[in-house]
Amino acid sequence: MNRRDWLKQAGLAGTALALLPGDLPGEASPPSRADLQTAITRLKLRHTWTTTMSSSQFRDTLHLRFTRDGITGLGEGAPIVRYHEDAAGARQTVESIREMLLAADPWQFQKVMAEIFRKIEGQFAAKAAIDLALMDWVGKKLGVPLYRLFGLDPNDAPLTTFSIGIDTPEATRQKVREAEPFPILKIKVGLDTDEETIAAVRSVTRKPLRVDANEGWTNKEEAVRKINWLETQGVEFVEQPMPAAMLEETRWVRKHVHLPLIADEACLNAAAVPRLVDAYDGVNVKLDKCGGVLAALRTLQVAQSLGMKTMLGCMVSSSVSVTAAAHLSPLVDYADLDGNLLVANDPFSGVQVHQGKLVLPNRPGLGVEASPPE
Ligand code: MG
Numbered sequence: 001m002n003r004r005d006w007l008k009q010a011g012l013a014g015t016a017l018a019l020l021p022g023d024l025p026g027e028a029s030p031p032s033r034a035d036l037q038t039a040i041t042r043l044k045l046r047h048t049w050t051t052t053m054s055s056s057q058f059r060d061t062l063h064l065r066f067t068r069d070g071i072t073g074l075g076e077g078a079p080i081v082r083y084h085e086d087a088a089g090a091r092q093t094v095e096s097i098r099e100m101l102l103a104a105d106p107w108q109f110q111k112v113m114a115e116i117f118r119k120i121e122g123q124f125a126a127k128a129a130i131d132l133a134l135m136d137w138v139g140k141k142l143g144v145p146l147y148r149l150f151g152l153d154p155n156d157a158p159l160t161t162f163s164i165g166i167d168t169p170e171a172t173r174q175k176v177r178e179a180e181p182f183p184i185l186k187i188k189v190g191l192d193t194d195e196e197t198i199a200a201v202r203s204v205t206r207k208p209l210r211v212d213a214n215e216g217w218t219n220k221e222e223a224v225r226k227i228n229w230l231e232t233q234g235v236e237f238v239e240q241p242m243p244a245a246m247l248e249e250t251r252w253v254r255k256h257v258h259l260p261l262i263a264d265e266a267c268l269n270a271a272a273v274p275r276l277v278d279a280y281d282g283v284n285v286k287l288d289k290c291g292g293v294l295a296a297l298r299t300l301q302v303a304q305s306l307g308m309k310t311m312l313g314c315m316v317s318s319s320v321s322v323t324a325a326a327h328l329s330p331l332v333d334y335a336d337l338d339g340n341l342l343v344a345n346d347p348f349s350g351v352q353v354h355q356g357k358l359v360l361p362n363r364p365g366l367g368v369e370a371s372p373p374e
Contacts, residue, residue, distance in 0.1 A: 131292025190216020
């Protein structure tokens with residue numbers, strides 16, 4: 001089956017994704033000329049995905065192809081609603097600096113990204129998509145996987161959790177059964193059904209759990225009560241128990257619990273880390289929050305230099321974005337890199353998960369390929 005037939009079977013024929021250059025004869029860019037293609041990809045979710053913030057059946061992400069000297073770097077950015085981003089805005093942002101990108105020297109990726117960060121406020125998904133495409137290009141040009149470019153050992157890649165979104169007890173039990181190959185689960189809580197959710201999980205498995213409240217608890221005494229109860233349920237840590245803005249309250253909560261607290265919504269990027277030191281034990285870093293691999297590396301290093309635990313997370317996205325994050329995962333204590341596994345029509349494949357362990361591709365750059373036909 002050729003790619004066009006596969007796209008047709010996958011229901012992607014006729015979408016923007018199917019019309020990327022190189023798919024049609026005569027459309028490929030000549031070597032040495034720079035080319036930039038942007039496309040919005042609709043990723044269908046295996047299950048309706050519910051957290052305290054939203055509920056959805058699909059997600060749109062921005063895909064980007066940057067070609068120079070006959071080499072194409074792939075990038076992806078998954079816009080985060082909480083930061084008022086969407087795929088159309090991300091695409092528009094990239095298009096607004098098209099000429100600058102076409103003229104840029106990808107070898108100067110640090111300089112290019114610094115200029116983009118100075119020029120554009122917010123729009124972290126767009127920045128991430130550009131950063132990923134540049135890093136993929138550089139890795140491919142050098143013939144080395146990204147982890148090697150950063151001096152990391154792929155054998156140090158941690159286990160990833162598999163996330164269970166908020167659902168009815170019966171659906172939660174079903175999702176936990178489906179997550180059988182994963183040794184650690186991440187459970188979304190933050191509503192008044194938390195005890196019911198954990199009870200449903202515990203009726204099916206004794207695996208270690210990590211819990212994400214997504215800013216759901218707004219009363220500090222209630223947060224302490226819930227966290228101390230979660231400790232009795234085999235939970236390892238709690239992510240973002242209270243709203244990001246409630247830093248004082250979170251500091252108080254931390255003094256009254258044993259479980260580590262990890263900042264997610266409270267930790268946008270490296271600049272946010274220093275003021276989190278007393279309130280949280282660690283930070284969850286995501287490419288789409290901070291704006292790419294380089295910004296994620298900075299954030300992880302600031303957190304580590306302040307003695308904090310580190311975690312890499314991701315948004316619902318294709319294997320392009322999740323694989324990019326996975327290349328940095330040998331650096332972190334915890335990984336929650338399952339965003340591609342929640343997608344039914346991932347157009348790409350890259351990082352694999354074997355019994356929960358992240359297995360990094362050893363191909364050059366991100367090491368991501370178009371998904372093989374089913
Ligand atoms: Mg989170």
